[in-house]
Amino acid sequence: MNAQSVIPAVDAMPLPAPYWLLKTLLIVTLILHLIAMNMMLGGVFMAFAAKIKSNKSEHFKKLFGDLSKKIPTLVAATVTLGVAPLLFLQVIYGQFFYTSSVLMGWFWFSVVVILIFAYYGFYYVAIKQETPSVKWIFFFSGILILLIGFFLSNNMTLMLEPSKWLAMYKKNPDGVNLNFSHAPLIPRYLHFLIAASAVGGLFTAILGVIKWDSDREYSHFLINAGSKWFWVSTLLQIVIGFVFLFSLPKDKTMLFMGGNAVATISFVVGLLGAVATIYFAVKVPKKSDPRKSVVWTASVTGLIIILMILGRDVLRNEYLKLYFKPENFVVSTQWTVMILFLILFIAGIALWLLMMKKYFSAKQTANEAD
Numbered sequence: 001m002n003a004q005s006v007i008p009a010v011d012a013m014p015l016p017a018p019y020w021l022l023k024t025l026l027i028v029t030l031i032l033h034l035i036a037m038n039m040m041l042g043g044v045f046m047a048f049a050a051k052i053k054s055n056k057s058e059h060f061k062k063l064f065g066d067l068s069k070k071i072p073t074l075v076a077a078t079v080t081l082g083v084a085p086l087l088f089l090q091v092i093y094g095q096f097f098y099t100s101s102v103l104m105g106w107f108w109f110s111v112v113v114i115l116i117f118a119y120y121g122f123y124y125v126a127i128k129q130e131t132p133s134v135k136w137i138f139f140f141s142g143i144l145i146l147l148i149g150f151f152l153s154n155n156m157t158l159m160l161e162p163s164k165w166l167a168m169y170k171k172n173p174d175g176v177n178l179n180f181s182h183a184p185l186i187p188r189y190l191h192f193l194i195a196a197s198a199v200g201g202l203f204t205a206i207l208g209v210i211k212w213d214s215d216r217e218y219s220h221f222l223i224n225a226g227s228k229w230f231w232v233s234t235l236l237q238i239v240i241g242f243v244f245l246f247s248l249p250k251d252k253t254m255l256f257m258g259g260n261a262v263a264t265i266s267f268v269v270g271l272l273g274a275v276a277t278i279y280f281a282v283k284v285p286k287k288s289d290p291r292k293s294v295v296w297t298a299s300v301t302g303l304i305i306i307l308m309i310l311g312r313d314v315l316r317n318e319y320l321k322l323y324f325k326p327e328n329f330v331v332s333t334q335w336t337v338m339i340l341f342l343i344l345f346i347a348g349i350a351l352w353l354l355m356m357k358k359y360f361s362a363k364q365t366a367n368e369a370d
């Protein structure tokens with residue numbers, strides 16, 4: 001039996017919007033999801049390190065408090081911003097994504113339960129800062145979040161390989177499969193984790209920039225500690241990035257080395273951008289006003305995240321090119337619904353940005369009052 005015959009038929013319902021529009025929305029919403037996820041998970045890494053060092057200095061203690069109180073909000077942002085790409089993913093890649101989700105069904109459904117426990121733990125820590133068990137609850141919640149990311153990477157890679165599905169199902173039809181036989185799985189997952197770690201450092205440095213006028217000494221500490229965390233993670237990322245690239249099958253590796261324009265640009269600009277951000281971040285401690293360096297680092301990092309997500313999309317299409325034919329989709333655009341959706345989507349993002357602004361300025365005012 002060939003792989004084609006185990007792939008479910010395309011949903012009989014026509015696409016409610018042109019493929020290019022759904023694909024653009026998938027990419028845009030995934031960018032938002034992954035930025036929130038990076039801030040949340042990176043914030044967890046950074047906060048845990050600060051907790052360990054909190055006996056050494058008051059600043060680390062304060063940093064743990066500042067970050068850990070933001071984690072529940074960031075988890076909520078990650079989850080909310082994950083729903084949109086999930087919907088677009090199902091509409092476009094349903095044949096592949098549903099099958100991989102069934103093959104690893106127990107793990108996939110467990111994500112919701114795991115998330116609830118992790119969320120609960122983070123809330124507990126945000127409220128009961130002084131309780132002795134806080135460190136371990138925070139640690140355990142972090143492990144649960146890491147597990148969710150791992151299941152996501154499993155699903156996102158398993159959906160790419162229909163040729164494996166039948167053998168996997170025959171061997172284990174109970175929905176407890178993971179994709180360990182996929183060589184790039186662990187490097188890919190580490191690539192995401194280390195990116196999150198770097199963004200956690202950057203997030204801390206940005207908090208420092210926000211606090212520049214209200215608490216200069218603490219602000220310097222945040223910018224220096226965050227920038228150091230950022231450049232060390234990014235340096236490690238260059239190594240892991242190469243491991244990931246060369247763990248791919250050769251034809252897929254070559255996509256990033258001239259085989260495909262978008263993938264090549266994402267790789268080259270990503271690599272040069274990583275070196276540039278390391279340069280900006282390393283120089284931070286020598287500067288009396290390092291705010292510009294943080295802004296540059298954040299801007300280049302934002303660009304890298306966008307390019308990496310575009311490169312990831314090229315990789316998926318290459319894996320699925322034998323089976324996935326977007327030109328075969330029947331499209332019946334529901335323009336009224338689509339226009340309404342786009343208006344609400346843009347208004348939603350504007351509202352979200354406004355909420356972020358209020359959230360940070362409210363914290364700032366509260367800190368100044370303290």
Ligand code: HEM
Pocket residue numbers: 026030033037041075078079082083085086087089115145146148149152153154156157188189192
């Ligand atoms: C809170 C913990 C979460 C973490 C750490 C996390 C992390 C990740 C990571 C690492 C990926 C990329 C996986 C890969 O390509 O290998 C990803 C993709 C994705 N996540 Fe999340 N995620 C979380 C929660 C969620 C939730 C709750 C949803 C849905 C409501 C969601 C929806 C998605 C979707 C749909 C994609 C893939 C989109 C695509 O392939 O185009 N995530 N996430």
